[in-house]
Amino acid sequence: EEENTLDCSGLLHKLPKEIYEILDIAGRVGDDLNIKTYVVGGFVRDLILETENWDIDLMVEGDGIAFAEVLNTYFEGQLKLYHKFGTALITLENGQSIDIVTARREYYEYPAALPKIEKSSIWSDLFRRDFTINCMAIQLNKREEGKLIDYFGGLADIKNRKIRVLYNLSFIEDPTRIFRAIRFAARFNYGIEEETQNFIQQAITQGMIAKLSTDRIRDELLYIIREKSLLNSLLIMEDLGILKGIHPDLGIDDGFAESYSKIEDTLSQFKGVLREPNPVLLTIMLMLSNFPKEKLDEVIGLFSINKAWANIIYISLSNRNEVYTKLREDNLDKYQLYKILHALPEESIIYYYTDCKNPYIRHYLMFFSVKLRDIKTFITGEDLLKLGIKPGPSYTYILQEVLKAKVEGNIYTIEDELKLAKDFYESLKGE
Template sequence: MADYIYTMESRLSPDQMRTVNTVQGIARSHGMNVYLTGGAIRDILTGFPIRDLDFTIQGNPLKLRHDIETSGAVVDMVDETFCVLHAVFSGSRAEISMARGELFDKPGKPPLVTPATINEDLRRRDFTFNAMALSLNDGSLGLLLDPFNGAADIEARLIRILHSYAFLEDPSRLIRATRFAARFGWEMEERTRTRYDSAREGEYIQFINERAIGYEIEQIAHEENPIAVMQALESEGWLKVLCPEWTAAKADVPELAQLLRTRTVMAELNIGVDAAPAVMRFITSKLSDAEIAQIQQIIPHREFVAAWKQLEDDARELSKKLLSKEAAQNSGTWNILSTAKPEALLFLDATGRNKAVDEKIKKFFGEWRQLKDKLPFAEMAELRITPQHPEYSRICHDAFMLLLDGKLRTQGEIMKFLAPFEPPPPPPPPMPARRGRSAVKKIAAPSGVKSAEERPAVAVAPAVQTEMTPAKTAQRPEKTKLVSKKVPPREKKTVVAKTRATAAKNTSPKSARAVVKTAQAKPKTTQKKNLAKKVAPRPAVRATAVGQVAKATKVAKAAGKTSVRKAPDKNFGHPKKHLKR
């Protein structure tokens, strides 16, 4: 199943979508099923402009009148016989009817109306492309009901009636078929054409009722090309049925063409306007007052007739405002035209004769709107005036008004205007955390373990203390050269004497001589690790066997050393050299 909900949302205007959501919510609150039916579904599928919204409710829509009026709509017509409400919402019109069945006793007579299901309601309609419904209910949202395959006739561009007695039961369908053929450029299906010709020869049109005549007259005013529709109706003889004195030649074609051009411009600027009252004013402009009064009397929608009568007065009042002191500046003219009724503005642009008024309306539709492209200024971003600013909308509006009056032409003027709205500077960002030894937190030592400061210092032999050369440390501190400190002669003799005495007691004469030679030898450069701890390496003891190393270790401990470095013996392990030794 195609996603018809997405198609509906993409085809309807924002005002029409709000109307759909409003009616859908009200019907759900009363526990009634609601469907979008008739011409709205047809126009959604064909791509033609969607003029009206038709809703069908399984229940009595008259119970929804209070909620509809509370939502802001105006109910301008109530038909208790057919249980139909006609409401005017903001920017759209809607007809809310009851799902019903109709039984015709005689041609042209009002039918017997009974409540019915949605399928029975679709079966009573005129043509197949109007007998479709789109569900707006939770359980079947987006389901398209098309029992007579109207979508196929739309694709084939055919007008097809539902049954053979369609023109006999409701003769107004003859006028409607001609109007649809002129609007869409479609042809009647073969069987439909045969029934149409038979109904015209049988003069079924004489049974049409007055309510249907008034409805068809109003529908001409809602057409995109009303002159073409009038000409088609006149050629078939149906225009005389609507009004005997009415012809396409009695329409004011030049002013109507100007009106339609202005309507297109307003639609491109997203200015919602109902042009039907003004269109009706021009297509009946050459009729007499009595004939116009007769037409106004039979039109069922009284709100439409009131708007038609009020057009000239509203346009005259708007023209006076545009010539007053209030409109002396461009900003004042913009405010007047922005708050005026769109219908009055449309009619004034088509019928105005004052050059000053026409020039202001022309600038309102064109030149002045181009100034809006300059907003927001680049300087607003520099001053941190963004959409999050609490007064951003008012700042843009005031800046636009000043642009209209020519008071913001240079960058200096723009900066002077924006300076008072500059927000205070944001607080500086927090300093990043320092990384290194100073930033590392000291971890507390476990209980019972002494810290490094409480541990006893290790005794260092004075003969092996080292220091760094100051000159080379200053040049390359990471690669300092270690120099052993010279031991004074007296201290050296004392160490050698002690070492000889200890070696004489615990070792053999040969190993004792080795220990003494080691003690007399010059101390070697310590490693970096020993430099960090300020501990000098002990003199190495050269041993030739495992037993001798152990004895030399005892000798070194007695002399104040903590460890002995084992020197490798080049001759140890070689059989011949070992025997020679």
């Protein structure tokens, strides 16, 4: 077996004291129980990249449950055992968690011509994972402390900045890895290795994305949207057919790139004007800008963490063209403007401002937000009652008339409002 034996002990010793201490004790417990003990996965990747990641995943070649029980006698944390899987979770008082898994051996079918090769458990367990950069381990037993186990070329791929799967069926076996490839490529600014790209495309052609539940796809999409360099991720997803694989009408174009580049600018212009809108939500609306309205139902669940989000997305997108048409009319007065926009969520206003290229419409949106959006009448139905006005449908007309005068800037004080209410009521009676 090929194996790279880079010495990582220097990197281990650079870790914060309390993290190193956990690994140190794990190594000693491994020695005591005569079990090979490793830290694996994202922790190793980020250790090599010298990026903070304190999610400790331990892997042992032996009884993981017994190992976890002994390890926890040193920490007296909360211990959860999952006997069926041979896994355990220790949670320390400070919130630090330590995952323990038992390396599982699996037997693979090799083409008949090849001899059946016996692999170690650690090899088998690492081979089940997603990308080479995530499949390294560092041994913790004291005599081998810091020894890097890199069966699949993870270190080379870190150097070459490549996301690479271990075997051709990886995406078929676990289609979420299609999205994970994008996420890690974006996070580290790595490329996706050529053959891996082909495997992604083959998996999509075989309809593997449709096999994932809406929830899984949404979780993965949101991870991607929250990583940096989203535009780049989306371009790669478009390029590899991932967006079309999610839904045939999903795609991004130059228009998206342009609006996306304006998000920060928009947010800063609306700072203090509207409540802090969620940039992720804004991004999603821009991504769906050209999506056919009548099919929104088919994708909205893939992008919404809850009903409220789904609603905002739906309202913003389905009203967009109508709002633009109304705002394009000449000589809108303030009350007309108010009526067009006041029932919409703030996120719609910001979305339109980012999406729309027409400077007049953008001006109206900003003017409304700064000057009109918060206007309310002082008086309510209670006050009309006190004025001796008989309750009924006329209340609606009267309060509307007062609001209109206020939006138009014709009245200011509560006395103005009461007077107008009274006068207007008289005129109604007169009719």
